[in-house]
Amino acid sequence: MLIQFSVTNYKSFRDKATLSLVASNYDKKVREADNVAAFEDFSFRLLKSAVMYGPNASGKSKFFEAFNFVRHYVRDSATDFTAGDKIPVEPFLLDETSNNEPSEFEVIFLHNGLRYRYGFELTEEKVLSEWLYEKATKEIELFYRDEQFITTHPKKFKKGGVIAKQGFVRDNQLFLSRAVQFNDEISESLYSSLSKLRTLSGLDEKGFQGYTMSLLDKADYKQKILKLLEAADLDIEDIEVEKLDTNNLPTDLPKSLKEFIKKESLDNEKVFVSDVLTKRWKYNNKEEKVGHTHFSMDDMESSGTKKFFALTGPIIDTLENGNTLFVDELDSKLHPNLVEKIVSLFNSKSLNPHNAQLIFNTHNTNLLDSGLLRRDQIWFVEKDSCGSSELHSLSDFKKIRKNEALESNYLRGKYGAIPYLEFFNSFTSKFLEYENEG
Known part of the structure; x- marks a missing residue:
């Protein structure tokens, strides 16, 4: 299961943005059995779904693209990148410094009863750093990469250590991906787990x-x-x-x-x-x-x-195998009631016994008052005055009543992440002037 995903300096996200699937204690009595997976060996509970709201061009799809970039780069960097190939990463372009700074990605997930934290920092030219940590009770570093200098755990990452010493990793390749090619068992297992975190575009069913x-x-x-x-x-x-x-x-x-x-x-x-x-x-x-x-x-x-x-x-x-599914624009072309039923498949103890996860964005505000979602499952994306996307959860708002009308409050701007449409008033008056003049 996915625990957390973070991205920094990628497309519309200049500053670090983090989506957390860790269930909050504040909502502990709300749909706990259906919407939350509990793990006795860890001190957290994980959500089975999360939804993102925001105006057009706010960055919702860009966040999904960031996750898709990680998935594809882990899959392809060892096989599709030759020496000198540019890495197809796109930093934030609307300020004077971010274009020259690295982009960073980190994913935290559960695999075979252990918690893993994997991430990397890169530019178009090369991977600057890469890390992998494993946690049962205490977090252990499996490897850390500083450009082409790689340190590995002497017992848990033996084969990876040999690969690092032999210099088999190019500067535009991920060490994890390269280790998979040499049949490193931990890398192969994690590679398989990451490949099960799927992303789909709801605008292109083909x-x-x-x-x-x-x-x-x-x-x-x-x-x-x-x-x-x-x-x-x-x-x-x-x-x-x-x-x-x-x-x-x-x-x-x-x-x-x-x-x-x-x-x-x-x-x-x-x-x-x-x-x-x-x-x-x-x-x-x-x-x-x-x-x-x-x-x-x-x-x-x-x-x-x-x-x-x-x-x-x-x-x-996804439901059969307990995987994680990202769907960009889930509601496109679908009736709101049908979208609600899709979400209900995941937010169900009986229909989702393997703790599969659905993460999606939508403009369907009916879901906010459907009773299907907890506050910690609802996220908002909006841009600041400089065009940088920001991500925050409804659970960040501490003074929200449990019976609050979420849909109407969202649409009137209480939680942010709605379009600023005041210029429509001036456009309307100007348009009428042109029509009258004509």
Whole structure:
């Protein structure tokens, strides 16, 4: 489970911003059994979900991009970066100094009953520092890197120590990623854990629809996907994947693409999908069921149906395996009531026994008064006068009554993180002047 994520000097975040999933004691009696996972071996409890609110261009998506950068850089730095390659990190650009300063990222998480703290500091040119700590009762340093000088724990990180001494890590690579290539057991285990912290863009369901389609080949997953579609009141009886006939490809496909598809099919046994079909009931004029028909997912289903179908795979997989799922713009294209039901899957002791986590941003303010969320699960992102994003929790506001109308108070600006729209008044008057002059 994710405990905490911090970012400094990345895109719209100049100063350190920290999202904590540690449950507060102030809300201890609010939905404790459903929304919180307790760990007897540690002195903290962890939240199963968190939501971010804020105006457009406040930095909500940039925070998610920061986490996605960590995930991809850990995955790719050892394999995709050759000597001299620039690191695709983007510092804060709206002041005179941050562009020349390093960006910093740190993730704290639970893995196999232990607490790990991993982070790194870098520029476009190189990794300046990198660290990994393990904690059962007392925090132990597994390794610390100062540019190309790396110290490792003599017993717990032996193989990593050999890699460090041999100089097998380039200045634009992460030591953790490089250690995975040399089969260091701790690094491999943590790499696997970090890869399970997934990020999705709710604005582009095509980016994860393929994952859901791959799960349809597994009977148990398919049944759960169909049940979730049924629960969403989409009137879909079945889903069928129409596979591309590689021996009868469309004549208008470019020759190079045809050759690629045939080669991948033969050499790597890849399956190419031409469409996803939804199966629906047909009715006569007496409203009696008389058979079925099929709709093309791409051409005939609504954008909301397409998005929800694409989400079903990651949602079910995350719940089944106790992983963490970040979704940027979860509410895009979806009805507010459906978004509420998605959140309720995670904030449930019975439906989420493996303590999976959902972290998302939204403009759906109905959730604030839904009774599904505790105050420590609600976060706000807003920019200061210099364009730097700041992150704070509703639990930071100490004088909030337990029965407070959160939605109306948020919309009127009590907690900040709403757009400043006073200029609309002057725009309206000016616009009317132009219209009258015309």
